[in-house]
Amino acid sequence: MKLALVIEKYDPSGGGAERSTRQIASELVGRGNDVTVFCAQCPRDLQSDGKITITRMPKSGKLTAARLSRFSQWARTQILQGDFDASISMTTTVPATIVQPRSGTAVETMQRNLAIYSPGKRMVKQLVNQLSPKKRALIKLEKQTLADPMVQAIAANSNYVARQLADHYQYPSEKVTVIPNAATLPDMSDEQRATWRKQVRDGYQIDDDTVVFVFAAMNPLLKGLGPLLIAFERMVAAGMPVVLMLAGKFQKQYADQADAYGIREQVRFVGPTNEMPKLYAASDVLVHPTFYDPSSKVVIEALMMGIPSISTSYNGASDMIVPEESPPRGMVITNPADHDALADAMITMVDPASRQTFSDATVGLAESLSMKVHVDRLVELLDQVVAKN
Incomplete structure (x- = not known):
């Protein structure tokens, strides 16, 4: 055709x-x-x-x-x-x-972009949207x-x-x-994945026993980085062996936040990358606490690689994380702003047995989500x- x-x-x-x-x-x-x-x-x-x-x-x-x-x-x-x-x-x-x-x-996109703000600021932003020629055109x-x-x-x-x-x-x-939604991933053997895991972890000075959470976003604010850093602070304060890898464009304010929360040593700022499969291979859990995502590509890719995932009810791909007729492949929280619920989900993922159970449920997704x-x-x-x- x-x-x-x-x-x-x-x-x-x-x-x-x-x-x-x-x-x-x-x-x-x-x-x-x-x-x-x-x-x-x-x-x-x-x-x-x-x-x-x-x-x-x-x-x-x-x-x-x-x-x-x-x-x-x-x-x-x-x-x-x-x-x-x-x-x-x-x-x-x-x-x-x-x-x-x-x-x-466009309607849902605008509504959910407002959800990241406090009620007072949300009203101002909503008024700006109503007056915006571009928003009205959309x-x-x-x-x-x-x-x-x-x-x-x-x-x-x-x-x-x-x-x-x-x-x-x-x-x-x-x-x-x-x-x-679906994705295309490169062909990779178990040996290739193991090599990538070692290369990335060695490069970022992460030992084998550390549980690595990966977050990737073009728009970190909308995808929930704010609540994520607060949730991660709770884990670090509890002495858990964890690292958070952040892929994408991040303003200096996020490094400053990590410093203020006392978690800078446990956060790795990867920056923009075209090598997400390598980061998935090095990670144990994908965390994507988004305020809005029609169907997140990173969740699809992570599940295809057998990586358990955490997301929210405002992500269309969450249907793949907790499907109706098969075992869960991770956890879904209702409110993206609920950093306590997010921390609870992440703490659950620190347990190797829980991660393995979720990972086992992803078998077959590499083909069905292709x-x-x-x-x-x-x-x-x-x-x-x-x-x-």
């Missing part, structure tokens, strides 16, 4: 939505499809990515309200005039044959997309996203198919909607 994919920003080294888009496009190309990605932003001079064609909106730049609206119109026109068999939009700002809102709905474009007859189906990457569509828009459930299976279901949905037209 000749397929169009749409995303505001195409960056193979970016966050979860960007990496997933690249992985989906690569999987589709690998099956013989002709794939073009339409985007508003991408790394400079990127015109192709392997066999994926990249087409960037002319005269693009920072995504202001005006540029978002122009991108929506431009991308929709490209799809309609490009003689494509079908199209997939990764954003609710642009309609397509199938919309797969990798970031969830909501307007989302409403237009969901009402556009071009959209034949929604492929939600979690039950959480499906609930957002029902709660905020009363979107017809028969047009929503849940296709759980991008191959995800794209199998996406192609099946594409075939269904194309056949109807």
Whole structure:
């Protein structure tokens, strides 16, 4: 098939939505499809990515309200005039044959971004959002997309996203198919994992008996680093043999917080990295106490590698941590701000027997959560909607 994919920003080294888009496009190309990605932003001079064609909106730049609206119109026109068999939009700002809102709905995203603040500051931020041209444009474009007859189906990457569509828009459930989020990981033997574990731990001066928790985020505040540092302080104060590895971009304030809490020696600031599989191999538990995540890529990747995970009820991937019909693979807390509940969950994970029980429950996920299976279901949905037209 000749397929169009749409995303505001195409960056193979970016966050979860960007990496997933690249992985989906690569999987589709690998099956013989002709794939073009339409985007508003991408790394400079990127015109192709392997066999994926990249087409960037002319005269693009920072995504202001005006540029978002122009991108929506431009991308929709490209799809309609490009003689494509079908199209997939990764954003609710642009309609397509199938919309797969990798970031969830704009409405829920804004509400959950407010949740990280105190009640007083939350009211101020809410007023700012209401006055923001860009925020208003996002909501307007989302409403237009969901009402556009071009959209034949929604492929939600979690039950959480499906609930957002029902709660905020009363979107017809028969047009929503849940296709759980997925990931692509490199092939690795037990020996390779053991080598990575030793290399990373030696590099950060972590001994074999230390329990390592890993946290990775592009937006540390939204993903719960504040409560995490408080919870970790309790563990360190109790004399537990633990280390917290932080991957991503972190402002100096977090190092200052670690100093103030007396935990700086137990925290390792890794910084931005494209080598998360090595960090998973070196770690014992993934901790992701997020205030909002449609379906966290890092949770999916960790579970695929057999790493028990801790997250919150505001993460669509938590369905994979505590599934309805199989044993838990970690723990889920209800309130991301509840650092005591988070500390309790992390303390449970210090016990090797508990970690092993959770890890045993992840067997088989490396295949079922693979991008191959995800794209199998996406192609099946594409075939269904194309056949109807």
